[in-house]
Amino acid sequence: MDIISEKREEGEMSAGRGSALRRAGRRLLRLGLFLLLLPYLLVFLYLVEFIHPVSTLMLRDLVFLRGYDRQWVEFEEIAPILVQSVMMSEDGQFCAHTGVDWVQMRGVVEDALEGEQTRGASTIPMQTVKNLYLWNGRSFVRKALEVPLAIAADFVWSKRRLMEIYLNVAEWGEGIYGIEAAARHYFGVPAAKLSRRQAALLAVALPNPIDRNAGKPGRGLRRLAAVIERRASQSRDYITCLYD
The missing domain is CATH 1.10.3810.10 (Biosynthetic peptidoglycan transglycosylase-like)
Structure with missing residues (x-):
């Protein structure tokens, strides 16, 4: 039972790490898209002459x-x-x-x-x-x-x-x-x-x-x-x- 429990815990930890990595990847992707789009948003902002x-x-x-x-x-x-x-x-x-x-x-x-x-x-x-x-x-x-x-x-x-x-x-x-x-x-x-x-x-x-x-x-x-x-x-x- 102890061996089965340890394996289950290892699997859960591995799944948790994989989920965390995916979340971090999605955050980085959103940040990258935001940085790519930001200059275009500023182009419109800079229409304002003051x-x-x-x-x-x-x-x-x-x-x-x-x-x-x-x-x-x-x-x-x-x-x-x-x-x-x-x-x-x-x-x-x-x-x-x-x-x-x-x-x-x-x-x-x-x-x-x-x-x-x-x-x-x-x-x-x-x-x-x-x-x-x-x-x-x-x-x-x-x-x-x-x-x-x-x-x-x-x-x-x-x-x-x-x-x-x-x-x-x-x-x-x-x-x-x-x-x-x-x-x-x-x-x-x-x-x-x-x-x-x-x-x-x-x-x-x-x-x-x-x-x-x-x-x-x-x-x-x-x-x-x-x-x-x-x-x-x-x-x-x-x-x-x-x-x-």
Whole structure:
């Protein structure tokens, strides 16, 4: 009888452990689904204009008690030349695509399949959702999450709201986020008063804001800025979705 009782107890304990594991698995699955859906819920929340989103990098700085400088500024209070410069530097087809530039994306996929070094194909919507919800660094996992989020953001938000959020969460240096903080930090002026050259320098610093100092540009950065300055001056046909 003792042997039978012990076996019964062992079986009950094993069944209990299996049930606990299944419950834990279901909880993890629900948590995973919630984390996947949360960015899409926030896309709708951020439709509300008085809500000022923060990026994952800002949250990181808060967690590590570093603090950061970000002063939210409305789209209308940003110098149009800055908007034009960023578009010409980062995403010239911003007004034409629906979140993803599929022509550029196809080229990246083909390069990857052929084993060649891939080039950047991130649009402003893709960079915006990456800043808001994801992480830095190249990976196919992040890109797989980024693409549908960018399409959703571009569909839900107006182009003006999308650009406003992007320019207020973009990183422009250690602890410097958003165009207002960047303009004041590097040039001592508000975002509304940026000159053509200042706007171009800030735009070309975006791909690598830690190493590219818009306030103290080297020869290469000044050369890139001159190119963007020329493009921005000829960008009227590209910015119709932002300015009437």
